[in-house]
Amino acid sequence: xxxxxxxxxxxxxxxxxxxxxxxxxxxxxxxxxxxxxxxxxxxxxxxxxxxxxxxxxxxxxxxxxxxxxxxxxxxxxxxxxxxxxxxxxxxxxxxxxxxxxxxxxxxxxxxxxxxxxxxxxxxxxxxxxxxxxxxxxxxxxxxxxxxxxxxxxxxxxxxxxxxxxxxxxxxxxxxxxxxxxxxxxxxxxxxxxxxxxxxxxxxxxxxxxxxxxxxxxxxxxxxxxxxxxxxxxxxxxxxxxxxxxxxxxxxxxxxxxxxxxxxxxxxxxxxxxxxxxxxxxxxxxxxxxx
Amino acid sequence: xxxxxxxxxxxxxxxxxxxxxxxxxxxxxxxxxxxxxxxxxxxxxxxxxxxxxxxxxxxxxxxxxxxxxxxxxxxxxxxxxxxxxxxxxxxxxxxxxxxxxxxxxxxxxxxxxxxxxxxxxxxxxxxxxxxxxxxxxxxxxxxxxxxxxxxxxxxxxxxxxxxxxxxxxxxxxxxxxxxxxxxxxxxxxxxxxxxxxxxxxxxxxxxxxxxxxxxxxxxxxxxxx
Numbered sequence: 001x002x003x004x005x006x007x008x009x010x011x012x013x014x015x016x017x018x019x020x021x022x023x024x025x026x027x028x029x030x031x032x033x034x035x036x037x038x039x040x041x042x043x044x045x046x047x048x049x050x051x052x053x054x055x056x057x058x059x060x061x062x063x064x065x066x067x068x069x070x071x072x073x074x075x076x077x078x079x080x081x082x083x084x085x086x087x088x089x090x091x092x093x094x095x096x097x098x099x100x101x102x103x104x105x106x107x108x109x110x111x112x113x114x115x116x117x118x119x120x121x122x123x124x125x126x127x128x129x130x131x132x133x134x135x136x137x138x139x140x141x142x143x144x145x146x147x148x149x150x151x152x153x154x155x156x157x158x159x160x161x162x163x164x165x166x167x168x169x170x171x172x173x174x175x176x177x178x179x180x181x182x183x184x185x186x187x188x189x190x191x192x193x194x195x196x197x198x199x200x201x202x203x204x205x206x207x208x209x210x211x212x213x214x215x216x217x218x219x220x221x222x223x224x225x226x227x228x229x230x231x232x233x234x235x236x237x238x239x240x241x242x243x244x245x246x247x248x249x250x251x252x253x254x255x256x257x258x259x260x261x262x263x264x265x266x267x268x269x270x271x272x273x274x275x276x277x278x279x280x281x282x283x284x285x286x287x288x289x290x
Numbered sequence: 291x292x293x294x295x296x297x298x299x300x301x302x303x304x305x306x307x308x309x310x311x312x313x314x315x316x317x318x319x320x321x322x323x324x325x326x327x328x329x330x331x332x333x334x335x336x337x338x339x340x341x342x343x344x345x346x347x348x349x350x351x352x353x354x355x356x357x358x359x360x361x362x363x364x365x366x367x368x369x370x371x372x373x374x375x376x377x378x379x380x381x382x383x384x385x386x387x388x389x390x391x392x393x394x395x396x397x398x399x400x401x402x403x404x405x406x407x408x409x410x411x412x413x414x415x416x417x418x419x420x421x422x423x424x425x426x427x428x429x430x431x432x433x434x435x436x437x438x439x440x441x442x443x444x445x446x447x448x449x450x451x452x453x454x455x456x457x458x459x460x461x462x463x464x465x466x467x468x469x470x471x472x473x474x475x476x477x478x479x480x481x482x483x484x485x486x487x488x489x490x491x492x493x494x495x496x497x498x499x500x501x502x503x504x505x506x507x508x509x510x511x512x513x514x515x
Contacts, residue, residue: 013470040477046422051490052401054487054490098326101490109485154382154383191383197379201379276469
């Protein structure tokens with residue numbers, strides 16, 4: 001099995017540990033992951049605000065390159081990239097006008113895209129293609145004693161009603177429960193962290209982040225596992241600011257789900273980029289008998 | 291004696307079936323943008339139930355709620371929508387879109403409204419979201435990928451240089467952890483990106499930007515598109 005991998009801009013800077021841990025997890029499971037040659041930005045939510053056809057063409061370039069390389073499944077770990085790429089596929093399928101424009105634009109640079117690439121999130125690939133049981137049998141460490149809040153954020157479960165429920169997803173819960181961890185009751189699991197509002201309207205965004213932290217901590221979570229680089233930065237890096245604004249004292253580790261998974265699979269702290277997290281996580285040491 | 295108006299939205303004397311010229315122009319622009327959205331025409335099916343507003347995590351910070359956006363569109367007051375901060379405050383979490391019982395693509399329509407507003411030049415000067423979007427587009431057009439540090443640097447310099455100072459501790463912490471890439475690098479295919487960019491400009495019909503003057507003319511409530 002080999003997948004083509006589209007890291008996205010976030011995973012090159014603030015989301016570096018996500019990139020490292022994702023590669024480590026796939027390595028540990030013996031699944032091939034080849035980075036898409038010369039990928040470009042998907043356009044995110046920002047490009048779309050400015051020009052639609054152009055933003056679709058820019059993001060379709062990646063899909064065209066993946067198709068050219070002979071791959072059918074493209075892995076996009078960043079929720080924003082995932083949504084934008086999925087949306088590009090759908091819009092091109094459903095809007096002939098847009099399709100014609102994008103075809104024309106791609107044609108200018110000698111590319112064509114026939115909609116054959118499926119955009120997938122690594123969480124879904126791990127659970128559906130590899131399987132929870134296969135992952136459990138490859139596990140080297142137990143996650144016994146880890147109480148975590150499974151935080152999915154918005155864009156991997158909406159708007160496409162893709163691989164899980166759009167308001168109460170459970171994929172990650174099931175995966176980590178099988179590995180021994182305990183998913184706490186976390187009704188805000190698919191609620192928005194505010195995304196880029198942290199820069200544009202910080203007051204609004206800090207409130208959203210505070211709600212998330214409060215809900216996780218009150219329900220007994222010792223850490224938060226997330227699937228999105230934007231959520232991770234907002235909830236982890238801005239904790240100090242939340243504390244200052246609301247007079248709270250949160251110090252909750254926020255991990256990419258691949259870091260937690262990689263730990264169970266026996267990867268080292270360095271491989272998983274755990275040393276790069278701002279709030280350190282105290283990993284349980286229990287080793288599973290072979 | 292005339293009492294102070296309670297509603298922030300001005301009530302105009304209805305002349306059935308008519309719209310003032312600027313409003314008509316904005317409406318056409320918006321409908322053109324909405325046409326591209328698959329299912330964009332579902333906007334006519336709105337029940338005004340308010341599920342969108344109730345589901346929105348940031349509606350409390352909006353001046354016009356998502357439900358009111360559609361009501362104003364129907365009332366022929368697009369300009370009111372374009373001048374609100376609502377369309378810019380949406381964080382695209384798509385909760386309204388998922389929950390809408392009439393399958394209206396609210397988030398995507400808000401994008402269409404944003405593009406209409408930019409196109410018509412109807413947004414406050416140095417408005418944060420527009421500023422961020424524009425800098426983002428510039429960086430991507432130049433390097434092919436986004437560079438988080440450059441984006442925030444440009445943004446804060448234009449918007450609020452003091453804010454940059456306040457970001458410093460966090461920036462340094464991230465830098466120490468190796469989570470900031472300092473040197474932007476171009477992708478190899480940047481020429482392809484620029485070519486796509488150039489070609490897309492030729493696809494656009496020539497339009498004058500920012501020609502819509504702010505007027506307070508009569509609006510017809512029957513003039514629903």
